[in-house]
Amino acid sequence: MRSGPAGVAIIGAGVISSHYLRHLSDFPDTRVLGVADLDTGRAAAAAREYGVPVSGDVDTILALPEVEIVVNLTIPAAHASVAMAALRAGKHVYGEKPLTLDLVEGEKLLAEANTRGLLVGNAPDTFLGAGIQSAVRALRAGLIGTPIAATAMMQNLGPESWHPSPEFLYQRGAGPLFDIGPYYLTALVAMLGPACQVAATTRRTGTHRVIGSGPKAGTSFKVEVPTHVTALIDFAEGPTASSTFSFDSPLRRTMIEITGTEGTLSVPDPNTFAGPLSIRGARDDDWRELPVEGTTAGRGLGVLDMARSLRSGTPHRASGALALHVLETMTAIIESAERGEFLPIRTEVPPGDPLPEAWDPYAPTLH
Template sequence: MSRVGVGVVGVGVISRTYLETLTAHGGVDVVAVADLDRDRARHVADQHPGTRAVDVATLLADPAVDVVLNLTVPLAHEEVALAAIGAGKHVFGEKPLTATPEGARRVLAAADAAGVRVGCAPDTVLGTGVQAARAVVEAGTIGRPSSALATWVSPGHEGWHPQPDFYYRAGGGPLLDMGPYYLTALVHLLGPVTHVQGAAGRARDERVIGSGPRAGERVPVEVATHVTGLLEHADGAISTVTVSFDGGRSRARPVEVHGERGSVSVPDPNAFDGEVEVWTPDAGWHVVPPGAGYAGSARGIGLLDMVDAVGPGGGAHRASGELAAHVLEVMTSLLASAEGAGRVPVASRPVVPPLVPLTARDAWCAPQPRGVVAAER
């Protein structure tokens, strides 16, 4: 068995969950962490024996680091990913993959040339919630899927986030922030998207920070804060997506899929589990037990899935860069459509990853025999 060394770039709030997941796996060593705030990096390293706080250049040059976990802000995703690939490291990043589809293509091309892998959040869709719903769809229980609805509505993040500025600047907004969860789930359930049409707007031109030392300060809004999209999927299904910072709260199920013979109510794709409900004419609405997915999982499971796939005969990893690039293209195409481009074709056609077999936490947490993680380099 070969242990896998992980280096983390960016140790903000989201890194805590990732580190809990990675350190629970017996085959992973978190070798080093780096952050623009060196004191924060040292604090995180002190909490994890065997982990060193270093600068980014030192982390990338460390031969003990096999995989770079990129948890920087979205505008830095491309730069950090390309630097890691240039150093011969596999990369797993937070969503979105990059700020632009062009940047995503550069990252994927560099990884292909270097013989390394790129993975990207969200990996929430690998949990028992979305995967169990997908198992129902693939079993034919509801017949051929014809449509889906996905909805996420909130009043915005400024009420609780002490530094919400980036949510309302270029690269932010509800679509790029929350859209990846819902769109990735829809691709798992219905396949790639071929065309989109969108409409967007914003309720006001500034927001008021509601907490922290800047409470009461006004933040300018530069992006659409309500987006609705119509998505055409390759197999013929049509889905509708609404994401908004301009509402209260929705009581609708986060995702519903409808078919010729029934419907599936899918739990929140921003979480890993939740009840899957199915409607059929003979049984009405009923809860189905989890039949697929990583049980008890949390952020970081996508990186572990990628690591397990590295090496001869390992196959494809599920939270792939190609899928993340497709979702990014869908989102930017929706915004282009909303600005007057009409019905916009989506060029990318990622391979939908295989269904995750139902996997107990004890199984995915345990050290797994695998080849040397650098075998593809």
């Protein structure tokens, strides 16, 4: 078993990579050793900005013997192939969401990792932030009694107004469900346990959209996926959730509320790492805020938790099993809308322990 900080490499130097590079370069338990991209010039620029010693193409980065974890930040269509190449090079893999485009690919990926004794992790890791972790602890402490139901909502007019290249966000593997849904569904599973069945309706508003900013502003592109999704989700432990994921609404809303036998919990935006977290009991006249304790460091927490797990032999939390369960849930939502019936969720995910309140990403633990 290796010791000391875990060697990490980034594949995909797009918009989200700066968040990972900044945090993983700052965490003392991870060392960023390489950056790869199809555009090797872009990889080189990212490497220079963050002091990463090696840049180049994927093969160059996978050949680095010191790299233990590959962070796969490619577009969704490339998630499976890049992750599989990393596993076959003997690297653990942590990827952006979704895990893969479909369930069969995801199952093959986890089977390959299991055969090779390697770990797979996956975004989002926002549920490891102080906000959702404090909500998990509040629910386990029984502050609202027994959870009965949840309401989850994410709606806006879509990313084309601000994203310079939003086309991939309207292709297979994206849209409001596969792009933003993982934040909400992962948080719901962390708080309420695994899903067991879903029913849904979807719609696609328009066949084309227009880029609103950047060098391609005014360019029209094709919409291939539903832009408004409504789903009912039943959880194995009893609660149910109604959820909406939309790129069609001029009213921006983000929310998760969980109703229990003794009160309601208003949960922070699961696309963030902080609070606020509020509760309203059955006899309360208004909401009151609960303490939010934990880290708000940002993207990369899942990679760090994996790195520490590699050294300690303990399970990591943003796991491949959790990502596969969320992927099956999203896939079943789309299929349910097409078939007009409830569909079961068969994948299982073991319950994860919340992060300790004192878990500190900036305190070195790997010597």
